[in-house]
Amino acid sequence: MFNRYFKREKLLSFLFVISFFIGIALFFIFARKETPKYRVLLIHSFFEQNFSWKDEMNKGVYDCFKDNNMSVDVRTFYLDAEFLSAQQELDTLSLLLQEYDNKPLDLILVCDDQATFSLLATKHPLTYKVPIVFSGVDYVNNGVLEGHSNVTGFTTKPDFVKCYNLAERLFGRIDDIAIIAEDTYLGKMSANEARQQFEQLPEVATIYNSFPSYSKTDTIHPLGSMPHPLHIRIERVDSQEARMLKWILFYRLHSCCILPKWSPFYSSLASMGTAPFLMVNNEGFGDGRIGGYMTPSYNQTYDATNIGVKILRGAKASDFPIVASKQYPVFDWVQLKYWKIDLDSLPQDSIIPNMPFGVKYKKAILASIISSALFIVILMFILLRLYKREALKKKQVQQKLSKEQLELGITIEALEEGVVYIDRKGNVLSMNESALKWLKLDGSPDVYIKKNVRNLFYIQEDGNPFYLQNMMEHLSQQQSSRKLNDTAVIVTADKRVFPVSGSVSCTFKDGNLDGAIISFRDITDESMEKELLALSMIAGDVFAWRYDSYGDYVMFDESFFRSFNIPDNGLHAIMIQKFKSIIHPDDYGWWKKTIKGFYSGKISKSTIQIRQDFNGEGYQWWEYRIASLPKSSLGNHYKLFGLCLNIEKFKKIEEELVRVLDEARESDRLKSLFLANMSHEVRTPLNAIVGFSSLLIEEEGLSIESRKDFINIINENCRLLLNLINEILDISRIESGILFREETCNLTDIVRDSIESNLPNCPTTIEMQMDIPEEPVSFISDPFRLKQLLDNLIDNAFKFTKVGKVIVGYILAEEGSRINLFVKDTGIGISETEKDKIFERFYKSDDFVQGGGLGLSICKEIVKRMEGTIHVESEVNKGTCFIIDIPFRKGKVMNEREIIENV
Numbered sequence: 001m002f003n004r005y006f007k008r009e010k011l012l013s014f015l016f017v018i019s020f021f022i023g024i025a026l027f028f029i030f031a032r033k034e035t036p037k038y039r040v041l042l043i044h045s046f047f048e049q050n051f052s053w054k055d056e057m058n059k060g061v062y063d064c065f066k067d068n069n070m071s072v073d074v075r076t077f078y079l080d081a082e083f084l085s086a087q088q089e090l091d092t093l094s095l096l097l098q099e100y101d102n103k104p105l106d107l108i109l110v111c112d113d114q115a116t117f118s119l120l121a122t123k124h125p126l127t128y129k130v131p132i133v134f135s136g137v138d139y140v141n142n143g144v145l146e147g148h149s150n151v152t153g154f155t156t157k158p159d160f161v162k163c164y165n166l167a168e169r170l171f172g173r174i175d176d177i178a179i180i181a182e183d184t185y186l187g188k189m190s191a192n193e194a195r196q197q198f199e200q201l202p203e204v205a206t207i208y209n210s211f212p213s214y215s216k217t218d219t220i221h222p223l224g225s226m227p228h229p230l231h232i233r234i235e236r237v238d239s240q241e242a243r244m245l246k247w248i249l250f251y252r253l254h255s256c257c258i259l260p261k262w263s264p265f266y267s268s269l270a271s272m273g274t275a276p277f278l279m280v281n282n283e284g285f286g287d288g289r290i291g292g293y294m295t296p297s298y299n300q301t302y303d304a305t306n307i308g309v310k311i312l313r314g315a316k317a318s319d320f321p322i323v324a325s326k327q328y329p330v331f332d333w334v335q336l337k338y339w340k341i342d343l344d345s346l347p348q349d350s351i352i353p354n355m356p357f358g359v360k361y362k363k364a365i366l367a368s369i370i371s372s373a374l375f376i377v378i379l380m381f382i383l384l385r386l387y388k389r390e391a392l393k394k395k396q397v398q399q400k401l402s403k404e405q406l407e408l409g410i411t412i413e414a415l416e417e418g419v420v421y422i423d424r425k426g427n428v429l430s431m432n433e434s435a436l437k438w439l440k441l442d443g444s445p446d447v448y449i450k451k452n453v454r455n456l457f458y459i460q461e462d463g464n465p466f467y468l469q470n471m472m473e474h475l476s477q478q479q480s481s482r483k484l485n486d487t488a489v490i491v492t493a494d495k496r497v498f499p500v501s502g503s504v505s506c507t508f509k510d511g512n513l514d515g516a517i518i519s520f521r522d523i524t525d526e527s528m529e530k531e532l533l534a535l536s537m538i539a540g541d542v543f544a545w546r547y548d549s550y551g552d553y554v555m556f557d558e559s560f561f562r563s564f565n566i567p568d569n570g571l572h573a574i575m576i577q578k579f580k581s582i583i584h585p586d587d588y589g590w591w592k593k594t595i596k597g598f599y600s601g602k603i604s605k606s607t608i609q610i611r612q613d614f615n616g617e618g619y620q621w622w623e624y625r626i627a628s629l630p631k632s633s634l635g636n637h638y639k640l641f642g643l644c645l646n647i648e649k650f651k652k653i654e655e656e657l658v659r660v661l662d663e664a665r666e667s668d669r670l671k672s673l674f675l676a677n678m679s680h681e682v683r684t685p686l687n688a689i690v691g692f693s694s695l696l697i698e699e700e701g702l703s704i705e706s707r708k709d710f711i712n713i714i715n716e717n718c719r720l721l722l723n724l725i726n727e728i729l730d731i732s733r734i735e736s737g738i739l740f741r742e743e744t745c746n747l748t749d750i751v752r753d754s755i756e757s758n759l760p761n762c763p764t765t766i767e768m769q770m771d772i773p774e775e776p777v778s779f780i781s782d783p784f785r786l787k788q789l790l791d792n793l794i795d796n797a798f799k800f801t802k803v804g805k806v807i808v809g810y811i812l813a814e815e816g817s818r819i820n821l822f823v824k825d826t827g828i829g830i831s832e833t834e835k836d837k838i839f840e841r842f843y844k845s846d847d848f849v850q851g852g853g854l855g856l857s858i859c860k861e862i863v864k865r866m867e868g869t870i871h872v873e874s875e876v877n878k879g880t881c882f883i884i885d886i887p888f889r890k891g892k893v894m895n896e897r898e899i900i901e902n903v
Contacts, residue, residue: 056296117141133151159293206229282295415519418520419434543644594606610624692711747777768794772810797827820883825879830880868885
């Protein structure tokens with residue numbers, strides 16, 4: 001026991017070490033950082049060792065890049081603006097930008113007024129090239145922005161009036177406000193902005209400004225009937241006496257202070273006094289300031305970085321106007337507790353960054369505790385009920401098991417199959433009366449208990465006396481049951497042998513083989529009947545099949561595999577997935593629909609014809625006659641069975657009959673079409689010939705010019721009639737197998753002769769051109785048929801070209817293995833729908849054009865006999881080009897006798 005425990009612990013330790021090293025490897029594989037794609041510079045106004053909100057600003061930048069899946073290299077620079085003079089700020093930023101002269105930046109993000117405008121004031125070339133996005137700027141200096149189309153951003157203009165209204169909401173009536181500023185550019189801008197905003201309020205009585213730079217230092221409004229006038233003091237604290245500074249900083253009823261700008265020297269005044277201090281910009285907490293309306297640091301940089309992401313992806317800075325950031329009421333938790341301000345009195349959208357977790361989620365935590373307690377109570381109640389139900393169920397199961405054991409014993413005795421239960425050593429534990437009957441044993445089953453089964457019988461297959469033992473060993477590893485093979489036989493103690501059908505099921509105890517249940521019955525009579533049926537079916541090429549959804553395979557007769565040379569797995573079965581795969585894709589839907597009908601119970605018998613490829617030699621037609629057992633006898637599974645017949649020969653005969661019938665119908669249709677076309681095409685020129693001939697005879701007063709015109713018309717119609725008859729004779733000769741002569745042909749001469757012979761018929765509005773190689777090409781072919789091809793195509797071009805030109809020529813294609821002849825015109829062209837019809841007999845795209853519609857079909861037949869192809873390239877209203885592709889053959893010219901012998 002100890003050794004086994006030690007080995008198990010050693011194995012677990014080994015697996016832990018392997019898992020640890022695999023984890024380390026995976027960490028280094030997946031934790032490798034992607035090479036940054038963009039270089040970004042982030043500039044802050046304040047110094048690095050100060051302000052807790054700088055982390056929130058930086059977090060906003062990195063989170064935005066992460067949310068947009070941007071790979072960036074961000075460098076953060078802290079300007080320490082409060083400790084540098086204006087010139088020192090410019091020099092510092094200029095040196096910073098010089099570092100990137102040779103490695104240009106992709107984007108500059110800058111926070112706060114001083115950093116923004118000092119960066120632009122450097123007038124460094126990069127400030128005009130690199131996109132710049134600023135945030136947290138209280139006052140936009142349009143003079144510095146002039147000429148910078150690459151700059152955009154967000155402003156955070158202080159709202160003093162909104163801060164005053166917030167103070168009244170927190171502390172009640174406010175009669176006196178002290179605005180503390182410093183003598184800097186931003187301090188003066190803040191003081192001026194506060195003055196302008198408060199001058200718009202009707203309740204303001206006095207605005208006192210301690211900045212001597214203003215020409216008007218006092219604004220006094222008439223008190224009138226105001227019950228509580230508001231007095232505003234804009235104080236320059238560096239010029240105040242200690243007594244006045246103390247009066248400003250320490251608490252007085254109905255008064256408060258507002259800090260418009262952060263300063264390392266003056267912002268700490270809030271912590272020195274006892275007066276409530278409010279803020280109009282986001283400069284962090286921790287020095288006694290309660291809060292105010294501002295844009296959170298995270299929001300400032302996140303919004304600015306989001307604009308930067310769009311610029312890095314192709315947008316321009318000029319596409320984004322400078323807009324104001326959204327402001328929220330933000331408070332310091334420590335100061336709220338100090339001033340005992342009720343959280344319910346705060347605006348609904350208030351933000352308290354440093355609120356303790358327990359306070360912030362007090363309701364959620366309380367709800368979670370109550371929910372957890374309630375869940376535990378309910379769970380205990382459910383478990384208790386389940387325990388009682390399980391105990392009752394266990395009792396019922398025990399009673400049912402006892403009843404079923406009794407019923408099972410009765411059932412086994414009533415079974416027609418013999419059942420023998422043996423232990424793992426082969427000793428009989430029980431058996432029924434049917435087993436005695438099949439084995440021809442005397443006495444009762446109790447006589448054979450504890451005897452070894454080998455002394456009663458054994459099951460073998462193909463001369464293997466250990467078939468039963470081998471099966472039990474196999475089943476002991478799978479913990480399942482298995483049917484006896486079709487070739488299994490039982491040999492009894494008195495050496496009788498008979499075929500059996502049955503199964504072997506193993507029993508287990510604590511996961512180990514405990515015994516086996518053998519069921520069997522003599523199938524001698526059944527086998528004989530089956531063989532007789534198979535013999536009769538083979539004579540008619542009919543085979544039995546069945547499908548059992550439980551086994552998920554289709555089983556056929558053994559003769560089925562032999563007759564059609566189909567691979568057999570020894571079980572005479574084909575798995576259902578393979579059976580489906582050998583069905584033709586076009587027929588699978590019909591098979592599936594039929595089987596679905598059996599599933600649903602709508603049909604119980606059916607006959608279908610499908611194509612299947614059992615042996616990889618191609619699809620053949622099979623007819624399946626299908627039936628199913630009644631649904632009530634199937635349980636959860638269904639069985640299909642029936643007969644199958646190879647009908648490939650019948651299908652071929654059927655297809656041949658259909659083809660012959662189609663050919664007869666097509667022949668009849670073509671005959672009717674031929675007669676209709678010929679009656680029209682022959683009648684038209686004959687009517688002209690007869691009519692104008694009659695006029696020549698009957699009209700004696702015709703002038704010589706008129707008679708010439710009539711004679712020309714008669715001659716032209718005679719020519720058309722002759723051409724029509726020649727075309728009919730040509731296509732008839734070609735189809736009847738007329739011989740083609742083979743001799744050396746000079747294509748240049750053939751093209752030239754064709755053009756010259758067609759010049760008399762060429763309209764005056766059409767120009768004929770020849771496009772041939774400089775060196776004439778000669779090859780073996782029939783010159784008469786080649787000229788006939790060109791003549792028909794040229795005549796066709798004349799019919800459909802009013803003005804333009806007709807080009808006739810040839811080229812040697814595919815490295816001298818093919819000849820391409822072409823006839824190209826600039827006529828009306830051929831539409832896409834007509835391209836497949838123009839080579840049909842008697843087809844005419846224009847019924848008013850003369851001709852029988854046989855010229856192109858004759859060309860197609862001639863080219864086919866020359867083992868070539870003809871196709872057309874055309875575009876409506878732009879022209880048509882017919883291309884003939886025939887083999888280029890050189891060699892001995894055969895005489896007429898040799899041609900006849902070859903044919």
